[in-house]
Amino acid sequence: MKHKIKTSIFQFLSILPNSLGVQLYHKLQFFSENKNLNLKIKSTENTFNSFISICNQLKINILNQSIIEIGSGWLPIMPYFFIFKGKAKRVSTYDLNEHYQEKSIVNFNTIFSKEYNQSVNTKKNGKYSLPKEVVYYPSQNIITAEIPKAETVFSRFVLEHVTPEDIVEMHKKFKKSLEKGSHIVHFISPSDHRAYSDKSLSLQDFLKYDQKEWNRIQTKFDYHNRLRLPQYLEIFKSLDYEIIYLTFDSVKKDSEQHRLFKNIEIHSDYKNYSEEELTAGNINIVLKV
Numbered sequence: 001m002k003h004k005i006k007t008s009i010f011q012f013l014s015i016l017p018n019s020l021g022v023q024l025y026h027k028l029q030f031f032s033e034n035k036n037l038n039l040k041i042k043s044t045e046n047t048f049n050s051f052i053s054i055c056n057q058l059k060i061n062i063l064n065q066s067i068i069e070i071g072s073g074w075l076p077i078m079p080y081f082f083i084f085k086g087k088a089k090r091v092s093t094y095d096l097n098e099h100y101q102e103k104s105i106v107n108f109n110t111i112f113s114k115e116y117n118q119s120v121n122t123k124k125n126g127k128y129s130l131p132k133e134v135v136y137y138p139s140q141n142i143i144t145a146e147i148p149k150a151e152t153v154f155s156r157f158v159l160e161h162v163t164p165e166d167i168v169e170m171h172k173k174f175k176k177s178l179e180k181g182s183h184i185v186h187f188i189s190p191s192d193h194r195a196y197s198d199k200s201l202s203l204q205d206f207l208k209y210d211q212k213e214w215n216r217i218q219t220k221f222d223y224h225n226r227l228r229l230p231q232y233l234e235i236f237k238s239l240d241y242e243i244i245y246l247t248f249d250s251v252k253k254d255s256e257q258h259r260l261f262k263n264i265e266i267h268s269d270y271k272n273y274s275e276e277e278l279t280a281g282n283i284n285i286v287l288k289v
């Protein structure tokens with residue numbers, strides 16, 4: 001039921017005049033993003049630890065290196081881990097929107113420095129109190145933005161919100177602008193995000209709809225491309241990327257999630273995929289340019 005309320009709110013916001021809808025969305029999202037800040041930091045730290053473990057396996061070095069982050073989101077949590085724990089030289093973080101807010105950055109700086117016993121030296125360069133190693137590029141589409149030289153491109157929970165066409169475009173751009181041998185690391189969450197706040201819903205619930213029906217449910221505020229693992233792999237392979245690392249979660253047989261999955265009637269658009277391909281979650285993938 002909870003997911004229906006959330007969907008109705010997004011649908012209401014999307015019929016308002018654009019700037020009003022965006023403003024209200026920003027206020028609501030700001031509240032929810034800052035509500036469980038400690039949990040968010042811990043969850044991002046888990047991502048950072050997985051990232052480091054992947055780097056160690058693949059012998060990728062971020063020490064003194066430059067990183068580009070696609071999709072900054074609401075707070076520079078991942079960039080801080082790259083800089084303060086990974087000792088990267090610079091993180092250039094890009095977002096289509098401008099979700100950062102000075103008040104929450106200042107609050108985050110206090111929490112991060114206490115929690116990690118780290119002195120966060122910030123100079124108010126421009127609008128935000130960020131360390132000089134973190135450079136924020138809001139209101140910029142990574143596809144068209146000018147990007148600096150970097151050894152690694154990183155994204156966390158972004159690609160599932162990008163249209164398949166734009167995923168192709170951004171990877172064409174990286175092929176052209178990054179040096180050969182650079183790495184692109186994506187953490188992708190291909191599951192139905194409505195199921196995160198509503199445990200009665202299967203993580204694959206949205207696969208019961210055809211594209212038209214799904215477009216009537218989703219809005220620009222919660223767009224999800226519903227791409228399955230083989231579709232991502234197909235895109236990367238078609239652009240001649242070498243896939244040098246891939247892990248994903250599978251739904252355990254006899255679990256509650258498996259029962260929920262079995263209860264949905266998967267739309268015929270997805271009938272050619274195996275159960276493992278349909279349910280593959282938390283995709284971590286590394287591409288070599």
Ligand SMILES: C[S@@+](CC[C@H](N)C(=O)[O-])C[C@H]1O[C@@H](n2cnc3c(N)ncnc32)[C@H](O)[C@@H]1O
Pocket residue numbers: 070071072073074094095096097099140141142143155156157158161162166
């Ligand atoms: C769900 S948020 C994830 C934010 C953050 N990475 C995290 O882990 O919390 C996805 C973000 O990606 C941004 N985004 C989507 N497509 C983008 C693009 N083409 N260029 C830059 N940012 C993009 C969105 O504006 C949004 O802020």
